[in-house]
Amino acid sequence: MSTELTPLQQRVLDFITECIQDRGVPPTVREIGKRCKINAPSSVAYHIKQIEAKGFLKHEDAISRGLSLPEGSDPARLPILGRVGAGNGIIAQEDIEGHLRVDPESAKRGDFVLRVRGDSMTGVGILEGDFIQVRPAETARDGQLVIGVTEEDAEGVVKRLKKRGSSWQLESENPNYSPITKEFRVVGLVIGLIRNYS
Amino acid sequence: MSTELTPLQQRVLDFITECIQDRGVPPTVREIGKRCKINAPSSVAYHIKQIEAKGFLKHEDAISRGLSLPEGSDPARLPILGRVGAGNGIIAQEDIEGHLRVDPESAKRGDFVLRVRGDSMTGVGILEGDFIQVRPAETARDGQLVIGVTEEDAEGVVKRLKKRGSSWQLESENPNYSPITKEFRVVGLVIGLIRNYS
DNA sequence: GAGTATACTGTACAGATGTTCAGCTGTCAA
DNA sequence: TTGACAGCTGAACATCTGTACAGTATACTC
Numbered sequence: 001m002s003t004e005l006t007p008l009q010q011r012v013l014d015f016i017t018e019c020i021q022d023r024g025v026p027p028t029v030r031e032i033g034k035r036c037k038i039n040a041p042s043s044v045a046y047h048i049k050q051i052e053a054k055g056f057l058k059h060e061d062a063i064s065r066g067l068s069l070p071e072g073s074d075p076a077r078l079p080i081l082g083r084v085g086a087g088n089g090i091i092a093q094e095d096i097e098g099h100l101r102v103d104p105e106s107a108k109r110g111d112f113v114l115r116v117r118g119d120s121m122t123g124v125g126i127l128e129g130d131f132i133q134v135r136p137a138e139t140a141r142d143g144q145l146v147i148g149v150t151e152e153d154a155e156g157v158v159k160r161l162k163k164r165g166s167s168w169q170l171e172s173e174n175p176n177y178s179p180i181t182k183e184f185r186v187v188g189l190v191i192g193l194i195r196n197y198s
Numbered sequence: 199m200s201t202e203l204t205p206l207q208q209r210v211l212d213f214i215t216e217c218i219q220d221r222g223v224p225p226t227v228r229e230i231g232k233r234c235k236i237n238a239p240s241s242v243a244y245h246i247k248q249i250e251a252k253g254f255l256k257h258e259d260a261i262s263r264g265l266s267l268p269e270g271s272d273p274a275r276l277p278i279l280g281r282v283g284a285g286n287g288i289i290a291q292e293d294i295e296g297h298l299r300v301d302p303e304s305a306k307r308g309d310f311v312l313r314v315r316g317d318s319m320t321g322v323g324i325l326e327g328d329f330i331q332v333r334p335a336e337t338a339r340d341g342q343l344v345i346g347v348t349e350e351d352a353e354g355v356v357k358r359l360k361k362r363g364s365s366w367q368l369e370s371e372n373p374n375y376s377p378i379t380k381e382f383r384v385v386g387l388v389i390g391l392i393r394n395y396s
Numbered sequence: 397g398a399g400t401a402t403a404c405t406g407t408a409c410a411g412a413t414g415t416t417c418a419g420c421t422g423t424c425a426a
Numbered sequence: 427t428t429g430a431c432a433g434c435t436g437a438a439c440a441t442c443t444g445t446a447c448a449g450t451a452t453a454c455t456c
Binding site: 024025026058060063065066067068100101102103125126127190193194195196197 | 218221222223224226256258261262263264265266267298299300301302303304320322323324325328343387388389390391392393394395
């Protein structure tokens with residue numbers, strides 16, 4: 001059995017998700033059939049079994065509307081991987097310090113969260129203590145906010161990637177800091193920011 | 199009719215909440231009756247009507263398990279209420295423009311999200327387009343970031359509440375803006391910030 | 397051509413389910 | 427005592443609902 005959903009199964013699952021999220025109540029097999037142009041309730045039951053077997057659905061037998069979305073369909077749970085130096089900080093060891101949940105629409109598998117340290121990016125509203133959502137990537141475009149790592153000491157910093165002349169560098173958004181011009185590597189893109197005022 | 203729930207109604211609501219959150223499927227009137235020692239399904243229906251009338255429940259008529267928690271009961275899913283002027287903007291009509299999910303640990307019932315407009319708060323890293331998580335409140339302490347509304351035109355702005363001498367004012371974090379000294383009202387506290395880089 | 401798997405259809409049915417209705421019980425104020 | 431009201435009961439009912447079963451159609455393999 002494939003682990004992928006067929007287009008029809010996807011439509012069924014989409015409809016179930018829509019009902020649960022927008023209406024709060026899961027649909028019945030007949031409601032699904034009506035919406036997805038499946039005439040027999042037993043056909044719908046058949047598909048539900050398939051979808052459940054593939055892990056995209058939880059189904060309680062013999063309970064009306066006994067459909068629910070499995071764990072992890074809620075806000076995506078991203079690991080907090082340590083602090084990132086926005087000044088001269090460090091991506092700490094990859095110990096997971098905790099988890100932060102974010103909107104699943106803006107998260108992809110593999111994303112992680114870093115905590116900002118230092119004030120080198122205050123010019124673009126990235127403050128000490130902020131959580132930054134990072135999407136692993138090895139390349140980036142000119143001007144993007146990235147997580148950079150210098151070869152020698154594996155420091156990790158939030159910076160803006162900039163092309164100056166023929167060479168690339170990592171620039172701060174704070175006049176007190178000078179750009180990093182020595183060899184570095186891009187390890188991820190900054191795609192989100194979460195801040196908590198306590 | 200009071201706006202408070204009776205102890206029994208609270209137990210009924212707790213059970214419904216428990217079912218929805220833990221099992222994913224709302225209970226039937228008979229399941230509620232069994233758990234809450236109410237023998238007649240019609241009694242349960244009676245209580246459900248009460249609870250719904252008090253605004254703690256949504257109930258779709260004649261639909262099995264047609265119970266769901268009203269907007270805002272899922273602390274993780276906050277309504278986006280419109281834009282908030284960080285410069286001279288406006289809290290738009292309370293139309294819900296969408297939803298944003300946040301970490302449930304940092305959300306409470308009643309929280310909502312506003313989108314920042316303008317650049318008056320860039321000094322503290324609040325940029326145009328950012329989403330701000332707001333907790334409704336009518337009072338705040340000196341120095342807190344708040345959502346303020348001026349009496350005359352119901353404008354809503356993100357500002358810092360400050361006491362200057364004997365009077366309070368709303369200050370921007372951008373030298374280009376002057377403080378709001380005319381009469382205003384605090385409607386909420388800024389407790390979080392979510393930014394998406396696209 | 398035979399066999400098999402997948403994706404359905406149509407029907408039937410037992411049980412679940414929301415709702416209605418008539419009536420009961422206790423409390424509280426007039 | 428009376429009346430109003432909230433809370434509850436029990437029975438009945440129409441409908442909803444998940445499931446089972448017996449088939450059909452198509453595609454693919456052997």
